[in-house]
Amino acid sequence: MLKFNVTYEIVTEESAENGEAEDCGFAGENLGLREALDLTVQTESNLCEQTCIEASDSTIGTARWFTVYNSATYDTGVQENRSLHIPDGVTPSSRARIFRALRNHY
Numbered sequence: 001m002l003k004f005n006v007t008y009e010i011v012t013e014e015s016a017e018n019g020e021a022e023d024c025g026f027a028g029e030n031l032g033l034r035e036a037l038d039l040t041v042q043t044e045s046n047l048c049e050q051t052c053i054e055a056s057d058s059t060i061g062t063a064r065w066f067t068v069y070n071s072a073t074y075d076t077g078v079q080e081n082r083s084l085h086i087p088d089g090v091t092p093s094s095r096a097r098i099f100r101a102l103r104n105h106y
Contacts, residue, residue: 001032002033002087002089002090003029003030003031003032003087004030004031004032004033004036004084004085004086004087005026005028005029005030005031005036005084005085006026006027006028006029006031006036006039006040006082006083006084006085007024007025007026007027007065007082007083007085008023008024008025008026008027008043008080008081008082008083009021009023009024009080009081009082009083010022010023010024010078010079010080011072011078011079011080011081012076012077012078012079013072013077016079022078027039027082033098036084037084037098037101037102037105039082040066040068040082040083040084040102041068041082041102041105043068043070043080043081043082051069051070051071052068052069053066053067053068053069053099053102053103054066054067054069055099059092060092060095060096060099061091061092061093061095061096062092062095063086063095063099064085064086065083065084065085065086066083066084066086066098066099066102067081067082067083067084068081068082068083068084068102069081084098084102086098
């Protein structure tokens with residue numbers, strides 16, 4: 001079974017002023033697809049508004065990861081973005097289906 005990784009990046013107003021993330025790392029490693037998809041979209045700032053999903057490549061079928069960008073939370077101004085990293089063995093058509101699954105999750 002293919003294993004997926006999910007990374008996160010937390011941006012605060014202060015860290016954004018410096019062009020950096022406040023914190024980043026792995027939210028989950030060696031996950032099944034369903035668990036990785038769920039973890040990618042489950043962020044506190046996602047409850048406010050998802051702003052976009054971006055692929056690491058202009059061709060969806062060759063993208064190595066997909067990043068979900070969320071707007072900042074209203075109370076703290078913190079923004080958490082998560083990226084779903086695709087294993088090497090995933091075909092281009094399956095990468096496109098994974099992208100659609102992320103897009104349709106909202």
